[in-house]
Amino acid sequence: MSIEKLARKNIQNLKPYVAASYINSTDTALLNANESAFGEQYELVLQAYNRYPEGQPSELIKRYAQYAGVLAENILVTRGSDEGIELLMKVFCESSDKIIYCPPTFVMYRIAAETLGIQAQSIPLDENLQVDVAKIEQALDGVKLIYVCNPNNPTGNLTSTVDKIETLLKIAQEKSIVVVDEAYIEFANTVSVINLLKKYPNLIILRTLSKAFGLAGLRCGFTLASPNIISLLIKSVAPYPVPTPVAAIAEMALTSEGVKITQRNVEKLISLRNSLIEQLKQCSCIKKVFNSDANFILVTFFSDKVISYLANQNIMIRDQTGQLGEEICARITVGTMDDNEKLIKALMLFN
Numbered sequence: 001m002s003i004e005k006l007a008r009k010n011i012q013n014l015k016p017y018v019a020a021s022y023i024n025s026t027d028t029a030l031l032n033a034n035e036s037a038f039g040e041q042y043e044l045v046l047q048a049y050n051r052y053p054e055g056q057p058s059e060l061i062k063r064y065a066q067y068a069g070v071l072a073e074n075i076l077v078t079r080g081s082d083e084g085i086e087l088l089m090k091v092f093c094e095s096s097d098k099i100i101y102c103p104p105t106f107v108m109y110r111i112a113a114e115t116l117g118i119q120a121q122s123i124p125l126d127e128n129l130q131v132d133v134a135k136i137e138q139a140l141d142g143v144k145l146i147y148v149c150n151p152n153n154p155t156g157n158l159t160s161t162v163d164k165i166e167t168l169l170k171i172a173q174e175k176s177i178v179v180v181d182e183a184y185i186e187f188a189n190t191v192s193v194i195n196l197l198k199k200y201p202n203l204i205i206l207r208t209l210s211k212a213f214g215l216a217g218l219r220c221g222f223t224l225a226s227p228n229i230i231s232l233l234i235k236s237v238a239p240y241p242v243p244t245p246v247a248a249i250a251e252m253a254l255t256s257e258g259v260k261i262t263q264r265n266v267e268k269l270i271s272l273r274n275s276l277i278e279q280l281k282q283c284s285c286i287k288k289v290f291n292s293d294a295n296f297i298l299v300t301f302f303s304d305k306v307i308s309y310l311a312n313q314n315i316m317i318r319d320q321t322g323q324l325g326e327e328i329c330a331r332i333t334v335g336t337m338d339d340n341e342k343l344i345k346a347l348m349l350f351n
């Protein structure tokens with residue numbers, strides 16, 4: 001008997017998440033993981049670590065609450081928002097319950113569900129890449145969680161307006177929870193749905209320091225919800241999910257000075273994004289450039305050779321072929337000015 005047979009059936013059958021390959025090289029343009037092109041350096045004071053950290057670090061929560069405009073009791077800190085995605089399923093879904101997700105979107109919703117043995121029902125975005133509220137309404141039987149990614153990964157667009165999320169919250173009331181993943185909200189030309197938290201007890205918002213704050217290596221995310229939901233989540237989150245140094249660095253990033261630095265970097269990235277979009281539109285190997293409200297851009301290519309051609313020149317972008325029907329497509333993270341220029345030069349020379 002092979003040892004694999006001891007694993008749960010759904011894990012044996014699971015198609016795992018393939019993370020962007022880890023490359024530690026300064027001459028590679030890493031435009032494949034939606035990380036911030038800008039990173040600040042943080043210095044920790046000398047400290048002993050023989051004590052466990054605070055389960056939910058109160059100073060960090062206070063600072064994120066102030067940043068987000070909510071109360072401390074609306075916040076749970078997790079190991080990246082990826083942990084939040086899965087924790088919600090653990091807390092709300094029996095094995096007979098379902099979640100809804102709206103592809104093309106972040107694959108972790110489906111993978112977390114499959115890992116836990118929960119059915120993930122796909123309600124694709126409509127032809128304008130918008131969340132299909134009517135179809136979701138028809139599919140709500142047995143659904144506990146509806147995951148909406150806004151702005152959406154990998155398409156980069158806003159899949160819902162605030163009004164549309166509110167409609168969804170009303171439709172779902174008393175039945176299902178709407179989870180809005182706002183990992184890229186800082187880059188978007190819209191407001192957050194945070195103001196709906198007071199009115200709708202079935203709303204949960206996922207946030208992270210991995211993107212706009214340039215702290216993907218830190219692994220720090222936030223789940224925002226009503227205090228009742230936060231209490232439920234605290235019952236089942238791992239003990240001490242936030243290591244002491246993680247909380248310390250996150251606190252530094254969330255001082256008013258830290259937030260200002262992030263806001264400046266976001267403005268720079270938005271301007272780099274907008275000029276990169278215009279330049280990509282000039283590249284003859286590119287069929288379509290999608291608009292973006294995030295720090296990345298989805299494109300379709302005429303040839304399936306472009307992605308490996310770029311990789312051979314140390315320019316990494318993320319293959320998304322399969323996400324948009326038959327199209328050959330890729331997601332390009334907005335990089336530094338230098339990396340973006342390197343990319344455009346290479347694309348111009350492709351034939």
Ligand SMILES: *Cc1c(COP(=O)(O)O)cnc(C)c1O
Binds near residue numbers: 153181183220
């Ligand atoms: C990057 C990303 C996350 C955040 O992941 P972390 O675990 O916080 O690093 C969440 N949702 C989406 C859609 C993302 O692209």
